Amino acid sequence: MADKKVLGLSKDSWIYTFLGLxxxxxxxxFLMAFLVSPLVLGAKVSGVRVIGGAIVQNQLLFSQKIFxxxxxxxxxxxxxxxxxxxxxxxxxxxxxxxxxxKAKIATEVTLLFVVLTLITGDLWTRFEWGQxxxxxxxxxxxxxxxxxxxxxxxxxNSIEDxxxxxxxxxxxxxxxxxxxxxxxxxxxxxxxxxxxxxxxSGGGLLPTQLIPFLLGLFGMLMIAWVIYQVRLKEExxxxxVEAVKAALEDDSPTDAPTFTSFAKPETPGQS
Amino acid sequence: xxxxxxxxxKDIVMELxxxxxxxxxxIYAMLTLVIxxxxxxxxxxxxxxxxxxxxxxWLAFVFTSMLGLNRSFVHEKDQGCLEALLLSPxxxxxxxxxxxxxxxxxxxxxxxxxxxxxSFLFLQQGSYQGEFWMIPLSLLGGSIGIAGVGxxxxxxxVNTKGKDFVLAVLFIPLMYPLxxxxxxxxxxxxxxxxxxxxxxxxxxxxxGAYDAIMIAAAWALYEFILGA
Numbered sequence: 261m262a263d264k265k266v267l268g269l270s271k272d273s274w275i276y277t278f279l280g281l282x283x284x285x286x287x288x289x290f291l292m293a294f295l296v297s298p299l300v301l302g303a304k305v306s307g308v309r310v311i312g313g314a315i316v317q318n319q320l321l322f323s324q325k326i327f328x329x330x331x332x333x334x335x336x337x338x339x340x341x342x343x344x345x346x347x348x349x350x351x352x353x354x355x356x357x358x359x360x361x362k363a364k365i366a367t368e369v370t371l372l373f374v375v376l377t378l379i380t381g382d383l384w385t386r387f388e389w390g391q392x393x394x395x396x397x398x399x400x401x402x403x404x405x406x407x408x409x410x411x412x413x414x415x416x417n418s419i420e421d422x423x424x425x426x427x428x429x430x431x432x433x434x435x436x437x438x439x440x441x442x443x444x445x446x447x448x449x450x451x452x453x454x455x456x457x458x459x460x461s462g463g464g465l466l467p468t469q470l471i472p473f474l475l476g477l478f479g480m481l482m483i484a485w486v487i488y489q490v491r492l493k494e495e496x497x498x499x500x501v502e503a504v505k506a507a508l509e510d511d512s513p514t515d516a517p518t519f520t521s522f523a524k525p526e527t528p529g530q531s
Numbered sequence: 532x533x534x535x536x537x538x539x540x541k542d543i544v545m546e547l548x549x550x551x552x553x554x555x556x557x558i559y560a561m562l563t564l565v566i567x568x569x570x571x572x573x574x575x576x577x578x579x580x581x582x583x584x585x586x587x588x589w590l591a592f593v594f595t596s597m598l599g600l601n602r603s604f605v606h607e608k609d610q611g612c613l614e615a616l617l618l619s620p621x622x623x624x625x626x627x628x629x630x631x632x633x634x635x636x637x638x639x640x641x642x643x644x645x646x647x648x649x650s651f652l653f654l655q656q657g658s659y660q661g662e663f664w665m666i667p668l669s670l671l672g673g674s675i676g677i678a679g680v681g682x683x684x685x686x687x688x689v690n691t692k693g694k695d696f697v698l699a700v701l702f703i704p705l706m707y708p709l710x711x712x713x714x715x716x717x718x719x720x721x722x723x724x725x726x727x728x729x730x731x732x733x734x735x736x737x738x739g740a741y742d743a744i745m746i747a748a749a750w751a752l753y754e755f756i757l758g759a
Binding site: 418426 | 705
């Protein structure tokens, strides 16, 4: 039990609680999206057609269901990416290695969310626009953000020195996060020939649409937090093993400050 | 100010003696133009290169500037100049500003050489309809951003294992919004036509915003990069 305090991690029980809760909420989002939420009116059908036993002039978009997964994941990716920059600032302020590890793991979670966003978004793109990829402003800027997240890891992997790697990664994380809103805003300022509307529901969302969306958002954020905590735990244990290894290889263990700082408090009988 | 002048003078004197940066960047840019000819060779007579001229120009500048940025810091590192600079009592932001202005200067020189060549090689047919003053203004705005952000990234990438590769991976996605705005503003200057004044100024506003935000960030963070 004392180990957890040394590692500065939250208790396991919280991780399990949030994992369970996140799983339940995301599943509820999934079920509600298909069972409760009404279909959304989409593009006009040419002429009048019979769809599902009713005469309609507007096609009801079943593909709009992706909204309940795609948008929470996308929002989540921005939120988690913020922590890369946040821990980057914290690292530069304190030079404490733990913040660099946290920033790295936050970026890993961002990468996962970004890839999920691209996949779910692409399903919609293919179905609604008929093409796998369109150089539409929002797609383009999001793709750029993906490249920035990947570049973050390229930068990390190409530096040997630990402190330098941490500093450069923090700086790049901050600048990359600054770039994300810029590239988001800039495409609205530049006139573009192709500019389809992504979200078709014009006014506010109905409660039956809003509730599953929020459930999905919170569920996915909880899962993100769980992944983050588990990875952080793993990373810190790994660092501790490295420190122990280094101390064991050393002839005089007292010279290894990394080892003693992580070790359990000594009992008075030993010296 | 004296420190700033001294560092800038050092870069200029070194360049005047070796003439390495401008020559290598210039030749590289020329080679890019030759490759453009290959790329456009099958486009046919009806194709108007002016429509993509701004994009082509900026493409050449981006790759050329990456070459130059990398070189400007490889020198500093190989000959231990950066360490000497850090030992001397110079403010870190001054180093950033001097290096960035030096890089901007060389980039602008290459651009001045390249633009006449470019128009000579690709923009012969058709009369010029745009407004000329827009082109240098948008080029300068974009070059400031490239030099500012590029100086910061090159200082990082020169200390990594894959120098030029890492610079490209960091530089291009970070530059993307700037390039988009630059191409839009320069195209307005090249093509003219309906609403080109408005297109130009929205582009310039975006360039200005990008330059201000990113250079402020680079300025503030440069100290940490040099310290590591």
